[in-house]
Amino acid sequence: MTGKRSPHPQEARILELIDRGLTNAAISELLFCGPRAVRQVRLDHNRPPAPRSAWRHEHPQEQQIRQLLADDLTDAEISRRTGATPETVAERRRLMGLGRAPMPKAKARPHPREAEILEELRAGGTNNGIARKLGVDKVAVARIRDTHGIPTTDERQRTAQPPVEERWRQHTREVKDGHLEWTGPRATNSSGTPVLRVRGSWYSAAGIAFRMRTGRDPVGQVRPECDLKHCVAPAHVEDEPGRQAIRLQLRRLQGIPDPPTGTCPGGHDLAKDGRLDAALHQYCEGCKRDTSRAKKQATKTT
Known part of the structure; x- marks a missing residue:
């Protein structure tokens, strides 16, 4: 005669999950035990078979699954982290109305000539120039530049430029009664409005003076309220209000x-x-x- 079967080491935990409505397969995957062992515990303790709609019951890691879904992780990654089956994760995704699972991002392979491209980039070369010189795709050059955080020529020039206020002062000359005369570029139309080029765009010198005085952008046109035409003294210019x-x-x-x-x-x-x-x-x-x-x-x- 054979002796009485000894209880499963995780029997208490298996019974708890059975009572919560989990299927044998779900319990097996969660506790890393065989589904036959779960089925045997169910039979030994007269528990009914798991209903087909067992997924409707909360998973032991329900909150974590929903949080990871909200963080836009893939079903496979969530399954690996929580122990839930991919089908369980997919069903929660559908119930939350999140659409299809994101595709895992493939790791970019290093370019076969990446070392040469990096050397040219660090020497100050442009994307188009390096592409022509090395016979590579300029898109690959731009990707390597972005990956290694190497600034473009325009970005280096902008960084090297002095602040706008300092450049504005370089083009002003003080005249009598506190007026400031503009010595820099002017608009090419008949108005002759003093202007300053900032990051590829032209701005009114009076508008810059207004921002220097008030700390805000002007509303409408900025013009001097003194008797000197095109005066750019911050204290003499006003916007429309x-x-x-x-x-x-x-x-x-x-x-x-x-x-x-x-x-x-x-x-x-x-x-x-x-x-x-x-x-x-x-x-x-x-x-x-x-x-x-x-x-x-x-x-x-x-």
């Missing part, structure tokens, strides 16, 4: 009533489009804008 506020104060100091509100003859709201010119007379920016558009349209049709 500042200019209108100064002119309104001047009207009040001269005892001139505030300009009327309501709508202009053209139907524009003066609270939004009302402006004061240098002579402190009110005009409508909306009407001025409409007139300019009409002239441009007439020029196009003729």
